Amino acid sequence: MQNYYGALGHLFTAARATQMICLIAIIGMASNFIAEIIAVEQAPGSLLIGTLTITCISTLYITITYILYLDNALSFLLSTAIDSLLLIALIVIATKTGMPISYLSCASLSNSGGSTSAFVESVKDNLQASNYWVWVGASRTSCYEMKAIWGLAIALCILFFVSAVATVCMWRREKAMMKAPAKDIEG
Known part of the structure; x- marks a missing residue:
């Protein structure tokens, strides 16, 4: 079967x-x-570790599924299911990251305030309570970086929803093409 899915394939x-x-x-x-x-000898929070783990797994998954798609070997239903699971994981990450981060006003922070690691050292007790908003406020740059992670997690939620819808639609198209009666080559 030819790998032709039109606009869905491009999407x-x-x-x-x-x-x-x-x-x-x-x-x-x-x-x-x-x-x-880690540079200030603290344990990173589970949210950051979870975010890094999910994003690394997602990167490998995307690479493999796209290669399979190009080789016409991608199981669209399986891909839809995994995209949906990753969507749920990213919704959790975006929600958990956004709760404290949404209250930060990055513009009101110092441009030249100390490094994040120095600030983390000074608020060890707050880090034990997983108050990420405390350490992210070390500088304006750190604040914008954490808000960027939050924003990109939200964007990924939308993108995984789009890819899940595209794969289920491509599965339906493929299923319809298989059920269509074969055209007579001679005539």
Whole structure:
């Protein structure tokens, strides 16, 4: 069967490419925060570890499924199910990250305030309580980075919804093409 899904195929390709860009950005920013927390000999919070884990798994998944799609070997229903599971995981990440982060006013923070790691060192007790809004406020840059992670997680929710809808629609198209009567080649 020819790998032709028209606009749905293009939508799936665009969603996968945009998902990959968002995931790589989140991996870089979350890794930076974890490195700075570890630099001051603190344990990174479960939200950051979970975010990094989900994004790494998602990056591998997207790479594999897109290769399978190009080779016409992608199970669209399985892909829809996994996209839906990742959507749920990302909704949890976006919600948990957004609760404290949404209250921050990054513009009111100092541009040259200390590093995140220095600020984390000074608020050890608050970190034990998983108050991410405390350490993210170390500087304006750190605040914007954490808000970027939150925003990209929200964007990924939308993108995984779009790719799940696209794969279920491609599955239906593929199913309809298989059921269609074969055309007479001679006539």
